Amino acid sequence: MWQSLFGKNAERDNTIFEKLKECSLPRHTAIIMDGNGRWAKLRGLIRTAGHTAGVDTLRNIIKTAVDLKLEALTVYAFSTENWKRPAPEVDFLMTLFYDYLKKEISEMKRDNVRLRFLGRIDELAPRLCQLAHEAVDELKDNTGLTLSVAMNYGGQDELLRAVQKIAAAKKENDREITLEDIEKNLDTAGLPPVDLVIRTSGDLRLSNFLIWQTAYAEFWATEKNWPDFAPEDFAQALYDFSHRERRFGGVEAVKC
Ligand code: FPP
Numbered sequence: 576m577w578q579s580l581f582g583k584n585a586e587r588d589n590t591i592f593e594k595l596k597e598c599s600l601p602r603h604t605a606i607i608m609d610g611n612g613r614w615a616k617l618r619g620l621i622r623t624a625g626h627t628a629g630v631d632t633l634r635n636i637i638k639t640a641v642d643l644k645l646e647a648l649t650v651y652a653f654s655t656e657n658w659k660r661p662a663p664e665v666d667f668l669m670t671l672f673y674d675y676l677k678k679e680i681s682e683m684k685r686d687n688v689r690l691r692f693l694g695r696i697d698e699l700a701p702r703l704c705q706l707a708h709e710a711v712d713e714l715k716d717n718t719g720l721t722l723s724v725a726m727n728y729g730g731q732d733e734l735l736r737a738v739q740k741i742a743a744a745k746k747e748n749d750r751e752i753t754l755e756d757i758e759k760n761l762d763t764a765g766l767p768p769v770d771l772v773i774r775t776s777g778d779l780r781l782s783n784f785l786i787w788q789t790a791y792a793e794f795w796a797t798e799k800n801w802p803d804f805a806p807e808d809f810a811q812a813l814y815d816f817s818h819r820e821r822r823f824g825g826v827e828a829v830k831c
Contacts, residue, residue, distance in 0.1 A: 591810040595643065598817035601770035603647040604640070605785055605792070608633065610776025610800030617800075623667045628802035630675055639806040640720050641686045643813070647721045647766050649693070651784050655729035672726065673703050680710050687719030693762035694728030721766065728762070730786035737761050763788055771816045773809070775801045793819050 611625030618624075633650065640648045653668060660668075683690060696707050707726075737760035741752055758764060769785055769792040777798040781789065795812040797804065820828035 591807055591814055595810055595814055595817075598814060600643060600645060600813055601793075601816055602767040603649065603769045603788075604645060604771045604773065604813070605649040605651070605769045605789070606636070607651045607772065607774040607782060607784055608801040608804075609774060609778060611802060613776060614800035614802045622664060625800070625802060626668060626671055630671060632802050632804050633675075634679070635806055636804070636809050637683075637688070637720070637722060638686070639809050640722075641688065643810075645720055647723070649723040649725060649763075649766075649769070649785065651728070651782070652724050652726045653694075653728070654725075654783060655695070655727060655732050656783065669700055669703055673706060676703075676706050676710050680713055683710075683714055683722070684717070687717045688714060689717040689719070689721045690714045691721065691723045693723050693725040693733065695732070696726060699727055723763065723766065725784065728784075730781075730783045733762050734787060757787070761787060768792070771795060771812065773797075773812050775799055775804050791821065791823050793821065 608629060611629045612622040613625070614628060615622050615625035637648065652672065657668075658665060690711050692707050692711065697704055699707070734757075737757055738752075740760045741756050745752075763785070766788075768790065769788045772781070772784075772789055772792045772794050774780075774794070774796045777796065779794075779796055785792075793816055795815055797808060797812075799808060822828055
């Protein structure tokens, strides 16, 4: 079930970080960073100004995840469907991703962040693709937060590629495909399943994001646009998650 804080943000408890110390946190949190365009429009700015503001939010949320010692954080930066946007906006986003990566690698190294990418990275512009591979390599020995950036990513496309890889590796008389086969061939291989999906900006949908990995994820949404999403909002989502009862299809509640 989606649980939102619609209309409740004014009552938010500022001691939320204190309260979080008592809570068990999700192993893997995934965020749909939506509403950059709406944020800009509300301020009479062009859409791309919202994306620029969104970078600062992302930086703050990653820092918060590091401080909270989260295991895995995955963010949806660019979908396989986002190519339908006007070319100048797509170009702007690609430059933004490049500049962000270039600038943040040393900070991530300091923060012990391991980086991975989900999606068809090799189909991005060669210089972005090369930088992405270099960044992953540079940070591969880190042992803290695993940050995954979904870029040129679609959940259906990821599943299709996984099935194609499995089929290509199968011997002719071996028709069996297991859950493990699929999981091992997804872009997220080795990551824990998603426990919590956060979506900003009020829409209540998954938008082709991690459709396999979110099978038993808890959902949390806010009307705030991504550039307005603060570390306290992130903490509130984690706190609410820790009070959910999960049953994973059974009858016994499994405490988060
Ligand atoms: C959704 O807002 C946002 C995106 C498609 C791009 C996400 C990019 C960032 C948050 C910038 C930082 C990311 C990285 C990896 C450096 P939207 O444009 O769909 O907003 P709207 O729904 O209001 O139009």
